[in-house]
Amino acid sequence: MSVESGRANRIAVVGGGSWGTALANAAACAGREVTLWLRDPVGAIHIQKTRDNTRYLPGIPLHDQVQVTSDEGRVSEAGTILLVTPAQTVREVLGQLSPHLRDTALVLCAKGIERGTDSFMSDVAAEAMPSSTVAVLSGPSFATDVARGLPTAVTLACANGAEAARLAGLISGPAFRLYHTDDVRGVEIGGAGKNVLAIASGIVAGRGLGESARAALIARAFAELMRFSKAYGGRAETLMGLSGLGDLVLTASSTQSRNFAFGDRLGRGATPEKAAGGKLAEGAFTAAALIDLARARDVEMPIAEAVADVVSGVSDVDGVVARLLARPLKAERD
Numbered sequence: 001m002s003v004e005s006g007r008a009n010r011i012a013v014v015g016g017g018s019w020g021t022a023l024a025n026a027a028a029c030a031g032r033e034v035t036l037w038l039r040d041p042v043g044a045i046h047i048q049k050t051r052d053n054t055r056y057l058p059g060i061p062l063h064d065q066v067q068v069t070s071d072e073g074r075v076s077e078a079g080t081i082l083l084v085t086p087a088q089t090v091r092e093v094l095g096q097l098s099p100h101l102r103d104t105a106l107v108l109c110a111k112g113i114e115r116g117t118d119s120f121m122s123d124v125a126a127e128a129m130p131s132s133t134v135a136v137l138s139g140p141s142f143a144t145d146v147a148r149g150l151p152t153a154v155t156l157a158c159a160n161g162a163e164a165a166r167l168a169g170l171i172s173g174p175a176f177r178l179y180h181t182d183d184v185r186g187v188e189i190g191g192a193g194k195n196v197l198a199i200a201s202g203i204v205a206g207r208g209l210g211e212s213a214r215a216a217l218i219a220r221a222f223a224e225l226m227r228f229s230k231a232y233g234g235r236a237e238t239l240m241g242l243s244g245l246g247d248l249v250l251t252a253s254s255t256q257s258r259n260f261a262f263g264d265r266l267g268r269g270a271t272p273e274k275a276a277g278g279k280l281a282e283g284a285f286t287a288a289a290l291i292d293l294a295r296a297r298d299v300e301m302p303i304a305e306a307v308a309d310v311v312s313g314v315s316d317v318d319g320v321v322a323r324l325l326a327r328p329l330k331a332e333r334d
């Protein structure tokens, strides 16, 4: 096999948390050679040897075709990189890796918006790596399900539609089905926004407001997501698909979701600091940026605003619930 055809078949996964490890398994099941890169050398040696990511995905065996390393140079052996660290670290990680990357397709897997700059992930990547092909992967997919080989379907977006189809084919396996689109903005808005809105759904559950309230909230949260996406150029059909409705339904209705669980604890009275419980709840970091962007284009997002206020400590749960219930009645289409 030539070096170039070897690169084409090799995928590097950057970030050895739960989703990175799951995606490494999924890509290996798709027949790819996989390098899983972690920043922690001790952790990398441990996982390579035991074939178990005991910290993030205990008890789920790592596929034989996954090689684990902490050597940044090894990332350059792959033609495609899946970037799977938290959204707020993407700029830093790309800065660290860019000297090692050439002719690389970059698939962004974090679901969030960068705080401070209010930047979407694809814009962060385009700034950090202007000559790379940038794609976004998002959709309903809990790491434990995917790592175990349970079936799901997600969306891969790239502005170049042919490249989106090629990358979807490269990563899709028997149980991990990737649909493709050229609507990058729509897909990344679905993934980032649903995390914030899932916190609201968790709050409703934790506060004991009932199943009816939760269903009503999810429907109105989806209306917010559609309005926001329209204002930022995402297509309605994308938001109605896997990365919008599909992922909102999953995340806003399952205690397996860290964002839902975070909201649930807030609803039961925990402080934002305690509610996270040491786990990543991306929506808590994205909420303020989402609201900044919504205000900048006059998009009404009362549910996302309520989450941002509770997370930042500006309001308490009962205060935002009362505020939402006191909103004036209006036509449903608005």
Ligand SMILES: NC(=O)C1=CN([C@@H]2O[C@H](COP(=O)(O)OP(=O)(O)OC[C@H]3O[C@@H](n4cnc5c(N)ncnc54)[C@H](OP(=O)(O)O)[C@@H]3O)[C@@H](O)[C@H]2O)C=CC1
Pocket (backbone or CB within 6 Å): 015, 016, 017, 018, 019, 020, 038, 039, 040, 056, 084, 085, 086, 087, 089, 092, 093, 109, 110, 111, 112, 141, 142, 143, 144, 279, 280, 282
């Ligand atoms: N888990 C899931 O089911 C899914 C997650 N996602 C998204 O994937 C992204 C990652 O989530 P997930 O894997 O679950 O998170 P985890 O908390 O499970 O893991 C995060 C990983 O990122 C690493 N990391 C953190 N900061 C840095 C950094 N500065 N440089 C290098 N590595 C870093 C951590 O390393 P260390 O251990 O050394 O801190 C860890 O390996 C999130 O945006 C999430 O929304 C998307 C779909 C499903």
Ligand SMILES: O=C(CO)COP(=O)(O)O
Pocket (backbone or CB within 6 Å): 111, 139, 140, 141, 142, 143, 195, 198, 247, 250, 251, 256, 257, 258, 259, 260, 280, 281, 282
């Ligand atoms: O994005 C996810 C499922 O698609 C994972 O959600 P949580 O980060 O809330 O666990």
